[in-house]
Amino acid sequence: MSGPFARAASAAAEVAGRHADSVDRDARFPAEAFAALKDGRLLGAMVPRDFGGEGASLTDMAAVAHALAQQCPSSGLIFAMHQIQVACLVRHGQGSAWHRDLMARLAAEQLLLASATTEAGIGGDVRSSACSVEGDGDGDGDGFRLEKQATVISYGAEADAILVTARRKPDSPASDQVIVPVLKDQLRLEEIGNWDTLGMRGTRSIGYHLRAEGVRAQIMPLPYADISAQTMLPVTHILWSSAWLGIASDAVARAGAFVRAEARKRPGTQPPGARRLAEVTARLQTMRGMVRGAIAQFEEASDSPDRLTSMGFAVAMNTLKMSAAEMVVRIVEQSMLVAGLSAYRNDSPYSLGRHLRDAHSAPLMISNDRVLGNTANLLLAHKDNGSLFG
Missing domain, CATH: 2.40.110.10 (Butyryl-CoA Dehydrogenase, subunit A, domain 2)
Known part of the structure; x- marks a missing residue:
């Protein structure tokens, strides 16, 4: 994520974090975080410069969703859902005067979609x-x-x-x-x-x-089936997974802070949770690599409708969704074991209660069972080529 986006994302994430407890407790829209995102011009960042936007990449927006979700998962997920719609508009609406005007308004007014x-x-x-x-x-x-x-x-x-x-x-x-x-x-x-x-x-x-x-x-000119296959489905799975990675990253960070605090109390002695911390950190690195790989795969294929609509690409994106949704739950649970009761308490700086509750939404958002069934149907006709980079 480039400098201006990083600074704006950091500022918005800080605001999101300050209000996360209130957002969760009252089940309310994170208005403060989105006011900060508008001030940072991040809602319309993916709009091309020709229409007044910043021409940001999907990588940039995934990084923003990740940063927000570390502080307030609801804010990160809403930002992700908004940018999915922006991506559909940007990638498939530039041939229409009405949609070009909407993109210009999106950039100028920082509309929420x-x-x-x-x-x-x-x-x-x-x-x-x-x-x-x-x-x-x-x-x-x-x-x-x-x-x-x-x-x-x-x-x-x-x-x-x-x-x-x-x-x-x-x-x-x-x-x-x-x-x-x-x-x-x-x-x-x-x-x-x-x-x-x-x-x-x-x-x-x-x-x-x-x-x-x-x-x-x-009415957007391209049929929904094409927009879904080429943009909505892969961008959804990538940005949702980026937000879930944010939840997992903060959970591991809190577990790590707990272990280091315990180590300071007993210099020269490895705290009981240190080995579990090493294990969950490895799992987090795997999840991070998976999300980064999917972003790279999408951006490499982004100008080729044939590649984006291939069965192999759909299998890869479905697999990202299923795996990331399962991994975030497991990572938060493992992090809770590292910090023990301190993670279980709601009044602790190492608390993971909200992380755990939010993580459990991941397998339910487009049910993993439904995604698994769709992937199974694809695999009846598609055979993986076995290539390391295929």
């Missing part, structure tokens, strides 16, 4: 939609209507725009989907249920009855 991909009645399958884009006429200036029972829209009430998936037309198959970015003043949100969860409480991932109206120029 959310997504509405899940829907009641489709069993968690984001590659199917029950709702559709409705309205007369097919011209860019013709109006549309859209109504969706979204089971989850994370931080929906705070978002300045929401990227909504829907069937292209009322008579389209469920899999013929498009993405429609809808601005805050174009939509109405009616809450469905509440948000009182074990962890990741600041994400405010509430269900909503969404109603929106706009013009057809807002």
Whole structure:
């Protein structure tokens, strides 16, 4: 991460850390952290310079998500989810005047983007939609209507725009989907249920009855299936994993601080948790290498739709998600064993209670079982070539 981004990320992470307990306790949106991210121009950093952004890379944004999650996992995950939508817009919207204007607004106003991909009645399958884009006429200036029972829209009430998936037309198959970015003043949100969860409480991932109206120029030109395969799926797994790595990194850092404090009490004697610390540090290094490798793999293939849509690439990204989601839980649990009761207490500087609760969301966000099933289907046709760098 380059100097300006690093400084802005560090400042925002410090703010996020100061308010993390309040965000978790009250299950509220981390407003202070996102005010700092806006001040640092990090929300629109990936927008190309031609449209007023900073032209930041996915590597830069992964590093920001990682830094935030070390202090406040909810802030890190929200930032990751926002940047997933930014990546879709930047990579697939530059050929459209409406989406170029949205990118310029994103950079100038530091808009916060959310997504509405899940829907009641489709069993968690984001590659199917029950709702559709409705309205007369097919011209860019013709109006549309859209109504969706979204089971989850994370931080929906705070978002300045929401990227909504829907069937292209009322008579389209469920899999013929498009993405429609809808601005805050174009939509109405009616809450469905509440948000009182074990962890990741600041994400405010509430269900909503969404109603929106706009013009057809807002519909992204490329089908959702292509956007998902080329950008949304890999970027989601990479940025989520970067945030989970942040949780794991801070857990190991706290465990290490505990062991060093114990060592100072008994100079010349290895503390009981030192060996466990070495073990969990090795696991953290493995997770870090895995995330870095996935980022490099994506950036190497980023200009090749054929590589991005290959079965081998999908298997690699699915494997990243499953492995990182399992590793963050294991690393936090091992770190807790290092620090013992001090990690178990909520009033300790080595406390890992929130880390543990937040980490357990990872295997549930796009269920690991679902990802495993999708990967199994891919492997029926795909055979790994056995190459070290393949």
